[in-house]
Amino acid sequence: MPERPADRTKELVLLMTQHQRRIFSYIYTLVPDRHSAEDILQETSLVICEKFSDFRTGTDFAAWACQIAWWQVRAARTKFARSKVIFDEKVLEAVAATAAELAPEQSARHEALSRCLQKLNPRDRELLMTRYESGVEEAARRTNRSLVAAYKALTRLRKLLHDCVTNALTSEAAA
Amino acid sequence: MNAMTDSERVELNELISALVDGRGTAAEHTRLEKMLAASDEARRFYIRSMAMSASLFEHAGEMQGELPEPSNVVPFSDWSRWAAPLAAAAAVLLGFFLARGFLAPVQPANAEEQPESVAHLSGSKDCKWIGAAPGSGDELTRGRRLELESGFAEVTFDSGAQLTLTGPATLDLRSAWEAELQRGTLKANVPPEAIGFRVTNAAVEVVDLGTEFSMTAEEGGAAEVFVLKGAVEVQPHGNGVEQPRSVLREKQARRFAKAGASDVHDGDKKFQRYAAKIAVERMAHPLNYVRWSFDEGVGDIAGAVSNSANSSELRLGKSGEHWTQGRWGGALQLNGQPAVQVKLSGALGRGTRSLACWVRLPVEASISGAEAFLTLPLNHPPQSWVEFSWNSLPGDGVLGALRMQTRQGAAVGTTPLRDGKWHHIAAIFGQPAKKANKALTKLYVDGRLESFLLKQSAHRGSGEMPAGLDGALWLGGLPGGSTGATMAVDELLLVDRQLSPPEIRHLMQTNQLISAEILAAN
Numbered sequence: 001m002p003e004r005p006a007d008r009t010k011e012l013v014l015l016m017t018q019h020q021r022r023i024f025s026y027i028y029t030l031v032p033d034r035h036s037a038e039d040i041l042q043e044t045s046l047v048i049c050e051k052f053s054d055f056r057t058g059t060d061f062a063a064w065a066c067q068i069a070w071w072q073v074r075a076a077r078t079k080f081a082r083s084k085v086i087f088d089e090k091v092l093e094a095v096a097a098t099a100a101e102l103a104p105e106q107s108a109r110h111e112a113l114s115r116c117l118q119k120l121n122p123r124d125r126e127l128l129m130t131r132y133e134s135g136v137e138e139a140a141r142r143t144n145r146s147l148v149a150a151y152k153a154l155t156r157l158r159k160l161l162h163d164c165v166t167n168a169l170t171s172e173a174a175a
Numbered sequence: 176m177n178a179m180t181d182s183e184r185v186e187l188n189e190l191i192s193a194l195v196d197g198r199g200t201a202a203e204h205t206r207l208e209k210m211l212a213a214s215d216e217a218r219r220f221y222i223r224s225m226a227m228s229a230s231l232f233e234h235a236g237e238m239q240g241e242l243p244e245p246s247n248v249v250p251f252s253d254w255s256r257w258a259a260p261l262a263a264a265a266a267v268l269l270g271f272f273l274a275r276g277f278l279a280p281v282q283p284a285n286a287e288e289q290p291e292s293v294a295h296l297s298g299s300k301d302c303k304w305i306g307a308a309p310g311s312g313d314e315l316t317r318g319r320r321l322e323l324e325s326g327f328a329e330v331t332f333d334s335g336a337q338l339t340l341t342g343p344a345t346l347d348l349r350s351a352w353e354a355e356l357q358r359g360t361l362k363a364n365v366p367p368e369a370i371g372f373r374v375t376n377a378a379v380e381v382v383d384l385g386t387e388f389s390m391t392a393e394e395g396g397a398a399e400v401f402v403l404k405g406a407v408e409v410q411p412h413g414n415g416v417e418q419p420r421s422v423l424r425e426k427q428a429r430r431f432a433k434a435g436a437s438d439v440h441d442g443d444k445k446f447q448r449y450a451a452k453i454a455v456e457r458m459a460h461p462l463n464y465v466r467w468s469f470d471e472g473v474g475d476i477a478g479a480v481s482n483s484a485n486s487s488e489l490r491l492g493k494s495g496e497h498w499t500q501g502r503w504g505g506a507l508q509l510n511g512q513p514a515v516q517v518k519l520s521g522a523l524g525r526g527t528r529s530l531a532c533w534v535r536l537p538v539e540a541s542i543s544g545a546e547a548f549l550t551l552p553l554n555h556p557p558q559s560w561v562e563f564s565w566n567s568l569p570g571d572g573v574l575g576a577l578r579m580q581t582r583q584g585a586a587v588g589t590t591p592l593r594d595g596k597w598h599h600i601a602a603i604f605g606q607p608a609k610k611a612n613k614a615l616t617k618l619y620v621d622g623r624l625e626s627f628l629l630k631q632s633a634h635r636g637s638g639e640m641p642a643g644l645d646g647a648l649w650l651g652g653l654p655g656g657s658t659g660a661t662m663a664v665d666e667l668l669l670v671d672r673q674l675s676p677p678e679i680r681h682l683m684q685t686n687q688l689i690s691a692e693i694l695a696a697n
Contacts, residue, residue, distance in 0.1 A: 021229060021230065021233055024229055025225065025226045025229035025230070028225055028226075028228070028229045029221070029222050029225040029226065029229075032194050032195065032225060033197070034232065035567075035568070036543070038567075038568055038570075039542045039543045039545070039567050039568075040543065042542050042567070042569060042574070043541075043542050043543065076543050087208055087211070088208055088212070090212060091208050091211050091212050094211065094212060094218060095211060095218055095221070095222065098215065098218040098219060098222055099222050102219065102222050102223065102226075106226055109223065109226060109227070109230070110226075110230045113227060113230050113231070113234070114234070117234065128231065128235075129231075129234065129235045130235075131196075131235075132228070132231040132232050132234070132235035133235035133631075134631055134633065135633040136196050151192070151193075151196060151198065154192060154196065155188060155189055155192035155193075158188065158191075158192055158195075158224065158227070158228075159188045161227060162188075162220075162223060162224055162227060165223075165227065166223075
């Protein structure tokens with residue numbers, strides 16, 4: 001019996017709920033500017049809606065959605081051609097290929113990041129959370145740092161978290 | 176490239192961090208590209224770092240504070256206005272984005288920073304006040320109680336609703352859309368743009384459906400409602416229990432008391448009394464303005480009319496077709512070319528100002544093309560500016576609605592503009608001189624107040640004020656940008672004070688600034 005449209009809509013929303021971060025992350029990796037990446041995510045989502053009848057239930061939704069996102073990023077290249085937030089075509093393709101390879105580990109890294117964030121001291125955590133919520137200036141203001149000091153601290157904290165997440169996954173794999 | 180060295184890893188981390196924070200230089204971008212092209216390890220590090228930042232955006236969003244005040248939440252009826260034209264699945268998804276929290280509605284930056292002004296005293300006659308007396312034109316804040324001992328006072332709410340109080344009367348101002356009559360008599364004149372305005376008291380809640388009505392409130396708690404034109408919806412509160420809502424139409428009146436609703440005693444006489452025009456005195460407040468009508472139709476210069484600025488013509492550049500059919504005569508067609516500027520002088524360049532124009536956006540304009548179409552400097556805080564665009568971030572509000580962005584946050588309207596039709600927009604912005612920490616924010620679309628809050632949201636890009644913005648208005652995009660907005664603009668007006676809702680409505684309906692004579696006669 002064919003599925004009812006209401007079931008398909010429910011399925012679409014469910015799949016988007018599960019995979020939206022991964023799709024955004026993929027786009028953000030290719031277009032490293034949050035607002036531009038969000039714009040492309042919106043356009044991608046609309047295309048996903050339009051083409052959802054082509055999606056076969058049971059196959060990899062995130063991979064299918066990232067394919068759509070890829071073409072949206074390509075289409076946006078014209079707009080970003082003179083901007084610094086887009087890569088050279090060859091680099092873009094190489095990054096996209098590597099991103100596809102790393103896709104399976106993303107959820108685990110996201111979960112590990114939550115745990116690593118808890119290990120930061122409160123002032124560093126506030127700096128980081130405010131940075132991602134309200135921008136660097138506000139983060140510097142709230143934590144009584146100069147802008148330059150905030151940039152330096154953020155660079156340090158990102159490396160710290162990156163290593164923490166990698167170590168956590170390595171330990172889990174070894175266990 | 177083989178395995179990266181430690182110093183390369185450090186360098187790569189710094190390059191990525193600079194990129195994420197929007198402070199990377201062109202040289203650093205080139206260096207990053209080179210590293211990514213050459214090394215699989217670099218690409219893996221880069222992708223994991225960017226994915227981590229994407230996760231951090233989500234974590235930070237999840238840690239945001241409490242929900243917005245109910246008054247800041249767009250009511251369902253307004254959602255349906257923009258959601259309806261979308262395909263069902265797309266609407267579901269957009270709703271999903273808003274509900275999901277990933278692109279969560281941003282919160283007011285700080286309650287103290289929110290504008291408190293909800294109305295102003297627009298007219299008066301023989302007023303004697305109890306307590307602090309408001310002056311003509313004074314802004315009236317949320318929660319303010321007006322106690323009129325005798326005389327007549329006209330209060331214009333930011334929504335456009337006008338209440339004329341007859342003393343003795345006590346009125347509490349709840350918001351731009353609501354007032355509570357404690358005692359006395361008021362007459363409400365509510366234009367179509369303010370439908371939904373409500374007046375409450377202990378006995379009844381009256382919701383306007385586009386009308387003129389009178390209401391009296393007795394000290395004992397009873398109230399009488401008289402509909403002079405149109406209709407109102409009433410909800411009695413008798414015995415402290417919510418009663419069924421009903422609609423009162425023109426020439427109908429009801430009395431509401433604890434014991435319940437009843438007919439009004441001496442209704443005809445009271446109708447006659449309340450229907451009589453109350454002639455309050457209104458003061459016309461002077462303004463300086465500059466205006467571009469865009470009626471040239473040929474050439475590459477848009478001339479201006481001003482009562483204060485010397486030369487305000489806009490030089491549009493040699494390339495492309497600049498003109499199109501407008502809402503009133505011709506209009507300016509923006510085709511994505513870089514922005515053009517005009518210097519602002521005197522009060523037009525600083526302080527509280529209003530801006531109004533007609534805009535026409537292409538149907539379903541591309542989301543990635545949501546460029547600022549107007550940019551102006553603000554005098555406070557230093558190095559700050561305001562950008563007008565249409566909203567491309569559903570997390571901040573309705574997709575395609577008018578968006579006003581400042582360093583303190585973004586205000587987003589509720590009417591989707593991407594429909595190929597002309598819409599009148601008016602915005603009030605800037606910092607009143609006496610209230611350095613109170614940014615004025617009011618957005619009107621097609622005469623209706625759609626937003627009065629700046630919610631936390633940052634400018635795009637580095638957050639630095641674009642070079643060349645100081646002292647100038649930029650039309651079509653941001654200074655120095657290689658691309659600009661795609662849309663049509665007509666009858667652009669900048670004035671050096673706040674325009675009132677009746678002034679905005681008059682401008683929208685007649686394309687003229689309201690004169691002192693018309694103001695007095697209305």
